[in-house]
Amino acid sequence: MDVEKLRKCRRMDLNSNIVVKRIDNGEHELITINVFDISKSGMGFHCPKILEMDAVYDSHIMIWTKEVIHVLLRIVRIEKLETEYEYGAIFMGLSEVDAFRIEVWDAMEQAAGKC
Template sequence: MEEKRRSRRLDLTGEIIIKEVGGPDNGETVDIKITDASSVGVGFITDKQLTIGDNYEAHLAIWTKEVLHVFIKIVRATVNEDGYHYGGLFIGMPEDIKQRIDVYEIIEDEKAKLGEN
């Protein structure tokens, strides 16, 4: 299958807590499992049903244990045995956060070249 993504997807282990923007009482906090991420978006699994097209506030725990505050627009959804699998695009992503993700991608590429992955 031909790769159509604009950026290479990065496998991250971690969790994000997501809140629906404008929801009642700032929404419900939900734990999710990140399946892949890039500087343009994130894929994740959760047991909560979300709405395609809606925007959500999220706190991403990245590889450095740093927490990034981002906004995600849900663009795709599937259901599998693990729960709901979503794909979302970052909206209004600050340049410094994009650069952190880009740096991680460079480090992972170099590790792969050296056979460390």
Template sequence: MSAERRKYKRLPLDVSVQLECISEEEITTEKYLHVETMDISTAGLAFKSSYELNVGTFYDTRIIIWTKEEIHTVLKIIRSQKVDDGFVYGCIFIGLPERESIKIEIYQLLKERDDQESN
């Protein structure tokens, strides 16, 4: 079994994420693109989408967490992988306020506790 090499722990997340392109070169046909979140950390997130997005682009992002609170931040796509039914993207948060980062940390703590209790 390989050791986790990531600096920030990533956990699966059951939340809604909406992206709005903020690059002048790209124009979306919808105000927001809805994507399927795969995991999240305080540094970024991974998501799956049927939309083809370019590495290096920025998106104004609204993440609706389990408490129905919203986290507003900017994402930068740093990697992309084509999969059978779309694309998987890796993103980093740009300028995530500490108060928003704390919401993600709380989610991680609650998720770990729930996982331990179910074992």
């Protein structure tokens, strides 16, 4: 299966950390993850903890402008790596303003020839 063809939006890299907490079952454990791929529709990240498929997590993502975006993540892909897990998640409830911030960053990266 070609994941790139399934994506609604082109993805881009962003080195950042976020803290998430599970909201659909009341668990509030904070987990730090490393984002490696982000678009206005979702993101990919690495995490040492096991998260559940289709679970919804409350998250705060620090973006390249040092602003924090609050969004809900739904886990849609899980892959076990050697020392951690790789996840794919879609954004649920991303505001138009935050989606625009991601689009602006993408345009700047393209103009700089990094895409």
